Amino acid sequence: MMNVASRRVLSVASRRVTTSRQFSALLEVTEEYPGIPSLSPQPAKASKASVSTLPSGLIVVTEDACTTSTVTMTYPKAGSGSEMLGEEGAALINKCLAFNSGSGLSTILINRTIENEGATPFASADRSGATLGYTVEPENAIGLVPLLALDCTFEKWDVRDAKALAGYQISEANKSAEIVLTEQIFSAAYGASSPMGRPFYCNDAGTYEIASFRSRGYGLNGAILAATGVKDHAAFCTEVDALTAEAPKGDGSPSPTATYLGGEARLSAPSMGYAHVALAFEAKVSSAMRNVIKQCLTLVGKKAGVSAFETSGLVGVYAGAPSEGVGAIDAALTETLTAELKPEIIAIAKAIAKADATFALDCGSKGLAAAMTAAVLENGSFTDAATVAKAYDTIAEKDVTAAVAAMLKSTPSLAAVGDIGVVPYQGTFASRF
Secondary structure (H helix, E strand, O other), X not given: OOOHHHHHHHHHHOOOOOOHHHHHHHHHHHHHOOOOOOOOOOOOOOOOEEEEEOOOOXXXXXXXXXXXXXXXXXXXXXXXXXXXXXXXXXXXXXXXXXXXXXXXEOHHHHHHHHHHOOOEEEEEEOOOOEEEEEXXXXXHOHHHHHHHOOOEOXXXXXXXXXXXXXXXXXXXXXXXXXXXXXXXXXXXXXXXXXXXXXXXXXXXXXXXXXXXXXXXXXXXXXXXXXXXXXXXXXXXXXXXXXXXXXOOOXXXXXXXXXXXXXXXXXXXXXXXXXXXXXXXXXXXXXXXXXXXXXXHHHHHHHHHOOEEEEEOXXXXXXXXXXXXXXHHHHHHHHHHHHOOOOHHHHHHHHHHHHXXXXXXXXXXXXXXXXXXXXXXXXXXXXXXXXXXXXXXXXXXXXXXXXXXXXXXXXXXXXXXXEOOOOXXXXXXXXXXX
């Protein structure tokens, strides 16, 4: 009879093969112990997704091919863009309250349950929403779903710890020029006093405001539950509906819309000895088109040290330089945005954007769950990787040039951080497009 150590070694060995010698040894082991899973490779299966809306208003999207399960709950109204006056920081603090006391369960019990199931939890939030999730073996996926829709009880020690964690994340964010510049570009694009323009990295909200924000933003109605590695979509939906029967439903009101303004946000810090400058424009196009435009601008601006970005309906370009070279940023950004997009540039940009999008579906269950959620948020559905690829294949050269031309007609937003004394003002840039 094998002892515990031997069985453990065999269990690990049956899942991991690193050399041909080990492979041969494992073949001998599997012949001696037929209970060990076969090492014969299995043909890959194409992933197919299904989407349903439960009576609670929760949208469930699953796929059936992943060998591991990532389950995420995304709340589109739980981002800082949904904060009301006085609630600044509520989105970040509620994210930090993920998997804390709620629905009659303590923080310790919740996290012990997650650990016992072998799951890896995670949480994220930004201006456009918040996501809670976990990655686990498929057989354990469904049982943890209620932990994604807890009715938080805001125990004072949980709130205290969440605010401390938020404070640490704010401190770390303020050390990153990229994050500071991102905060500034949203302020410039939507106005410093608007929800989308106010800082995401803030923890000023009190317990009442944190709870009020959560009651509006963390309801099932309009939320999206994505799950990978689910073989039976209908059965999964039935069980999810039962498991979340007592979860907060929310009021079902639509997510607030942000009004793009276009403006300027400058943060002077000469001691940095470096300047970071970003120009962004409103882009009312599909995410696929925004990705293609981003790749086009990156290709055009590469030699000048300019890179492109897209986020939450914005597309823009970025450049940075030491203090003595700041003057060159002006020309580099302008030339990148006004350069002719030749057919070969657009073709390469489409190929890169398509590769990035399809790779995201194949880089692990977490990336796949995120892509499924993004597709449902944008289009109301998600089918498979072929549909994602087709969205890029159907983009014509003329569509790209027309989209860029329309984008440049919007008022530009300028963000500048660091030694910015010679960086032109937003009005100067606006006159060039």
